[in-house]
Amino acid sequence: MNIGARDLFLISPELALVALAIVVVAIDLVVRRKGIVIAVAVVGLLAPTIAAVSVWNDIRTTGVEMAFNGALVVDEFALYFKFLTLVVLALLFMSSSDYASRFQPFQAEFFGLLLFSSAGLMLLPAAGDLITVYISLELASLPVIALVAYNKAQLESTEAGLKYLVLSVVSSAVLLYGFAFLYGATGTLRLVSFDPGNPAIGHMLINGDPSIPFGGVPVMVGIVLAVAGFGFKLSIVPFQMWTPDVYEGAPTPVAAYLAVASKAAAFAVVLRVFYSGLDSAATDWSLMFAVLAAITMTVGNVVAIAQSNVKRLLGYSAIAQAGYMLVGVAAYVGSGVGARSGAELGIESVLFYLAGYAAMNLTAFFAVMAISNRTSDDTIEGLAGMGRRAPMLAAVLALALLSLTGIPPTVGFIGKLFLFNAAINADLVWLAVIGVLNSVVSAYYYVGIVRVMYLREPDSPARISVPPHALAALAVAAAGILVLGLWPGGLLEVARQAALDLL
């Protein structure tokens, strides 16, 4: 196998990210003022961003490129997620520097681990074969296990770390087992191939037995096991059990990272594996995803109602939101709109929603983090009177919650509109109806938090102040909610270009 300069150029964003991680940890050894470490981490993100931009420029002229003999596919779809991860990471760093100061003297390692994990997340959507999927997934997960347990003096945090470790390992094993079946059935691990002599998995599936789902028992077992393995990362029912526990126990920035960046990459890899690798079995898996979507959003929303801890509630909310996004994944078939095919509608609705979901979920997590930094209280009751104590934080948190509910003119509404559009286009009217009814259920607990913030008397009259860099991160995320809600066209077009590369 030859590794050329071209290959290195194509993964330069990830290389830059890993280099940055090492620099951040190294600087920490020599620099006394910790503010500098964080500044380096934030500004340093420019390096992978510039690398990603130059790769993107290149790709647009040369078209989709394979790197490392097909192990990686560098296309606009993969780049969409690289940019998303980088933006999320930058905002996360800016907002969590306050929170991270409690991790002294291991603050730099905290950022370092996040950077290593992100490199894995950026590789995932670019996976060209199943081995890359597995390795990137491990690269993304292992640092997170340490991060979840980072509040090591806290019992909940270490417990959450252990839970994440065990379930992560089990899910990886299941995933690998599934991949083994797929390899056994098809004789290849390739998801994408432009070489007729060395075809991809999808091509090998075509001549299956139509009477058996997915065309054969080994393939069926492989796919079911793979979905179970991915289901853990996506936190879809019935693989969601860990989500609320880990979100509650993990440091808040890590919970936000899991909820947003990690979930986005998980959806990306599922789209890559199923839409480009296993598209020939689409009619079978789209029904499976439709059923999972219905169950996931319903369970997430109904159980969320009973929660009293904000982070736990956001955990269940993340499960429900994953259910909505699965609606888009399930919407493969269908005639499409205008020049867009049905599958395109499905993918672009998921991509759009993931960006919107990042904006609204980050806003929610940042606001909760800023408040609980001062109050040391993660319960919903702890938010009482925030409308008076922290008017700006309460207002943006309310905006994020209304957006998660799906009330216009926010991105949550437009995003759901696109998802349900894709579903109805794919003849899944029943799924869209379950989706809109779920939004009604979710209104109860999302608005319930708003109610506590504005209608309960505060415990103390002290105002809550937010450091300027955290406020900036919050402002960017909150602006995203409104801007994408009012002018969704631009991002949708970008999402469409990314979607086209997958089909």
Place this chain on the structure above:
Amino acid sequence: MLSVIVFLPIVAGLLVLAFGRTQQMARWIALAAVAAELALTLVAFVGYDTGVGGYQSIERFDWISVFNIQYLMAVDGLSVPMVLLNGILGLAAVLVSWSVKDRANQYYMWLLVLQGAVMGVFVSLDLILFFVFWELELVPMFFLISSWGTGRREYSAMKFLIFTFLGSAFMLAAMLTLYFSLPDGERTFDIMALTGHDMAGLLVPTGVIFGGFLIAFAVKLPMFPLHTWLPDAHTDAPTAVSVMLAGVLLKMGGYGLLRINAGLFPEQMMDFAPTLAVIAVVSVLYGAFIVMRQTDLKRMVAYSSVSHMGFVTLGIASVDGSGGSLSSVGMNGAAMQLFTHGTITGLLFVVVGLIYERAHTRHIPDMGGLARQMPLIALGFMIAGLASLGLPTTSGFVAELLIFLGTFQVFGLATALAAFGVVLAAGYILWTAQRTLFGPRVERWDGLADARPVDVAAMLVLIVPIFVVGLYPRVLTDVFEVGINPIMTGFGLAGIGG
């Protein structure tokens, strides 16, 4: 023009929030905004050319071009009176909340945003845009009821939110299904284009889509048995919000029934008309009987709304062609009732609010002889009450007369039963007036002041349209007729005067 009408209150709301640091500042900015808004809506109303008819002042831009979702606003004869109504009630709402002190800037901000959102509902002619404004209105309502209300305000605000949200969930599903049912290339959310479009061969039976819209509008109107949120919301809302709720928010339901259910699905509407007539009669009578046993003034007015909105439903149901003669009279009456009930019940809530502000009770048995202490308020109450029971020379008479004229030939029995509701209304209005305003002087209320100039202004804003329309109904009927006629064409018959 229409965009200005929609966004002026919203922008003014943000200005109030930013600059209304004192109560004085906040209320004057708000007053200036609603006064300007009323002027604009009057211009729009007068400027609507009934000779030309159809949709006017069209503003059309692409919003989300992939799905052909447009920013499309226009008014026709049906919506332009509703726009005016919203302008009138916005002014009354600000005047009647002149003494709000608690977080005045936030209060007026939400009130103005509410007005803007409702404006948006009435002028949007793209289904998605319509839906956006329809949902947007929930947020200010939730905050207004829950933060500035009384009694079980949080419960009521949440109940209002969940009921409406549930209704609109069905509406959204219906919209999207309708859209994807059309052949590619013809897909649109444009109500103008969809009116008159052949609704055969949809993804699901057309009746199901019709039902999705119907549920949303039935919750809002409200129709029995989906009305239970209304008395709670009304009772616990601050006065101005009750005024807006009764005055324009319920009208969104009636407007939706006329514009979408009748306009887009005439065939299904005709099939469903008998059922609708039954629901209407039940709403009218059930509402009226429940009013009888209320001891809370606001609850009383709230249930009377359920009863009066039943007339709207009845008027719309008159399009059932099986009885032979099909005319637009009933539909016109329904549209008229939307407008007149808005002003009349708005006035009732203003008066009830003024009494409550002074007496700090709404318990009817505690009152009596209030006409002695507050003659002006009592006069306002009597005007509203008499208009509400349909006294000739008031607008209430015109609307109900038209509805009965229109429906009698189609549903004789239902009309007779519903007319009994008018008798009941006369009973409960006069009985309530007697128990609260007249009778012997109650010493306990001796210290109470009568209406201040600002309160008189609030009442006058609503009294004027009641008499103008009562004495010269054509000012409205001519406009509504222009709006209703195209809808009637869908029923296979052009309108016959009204």
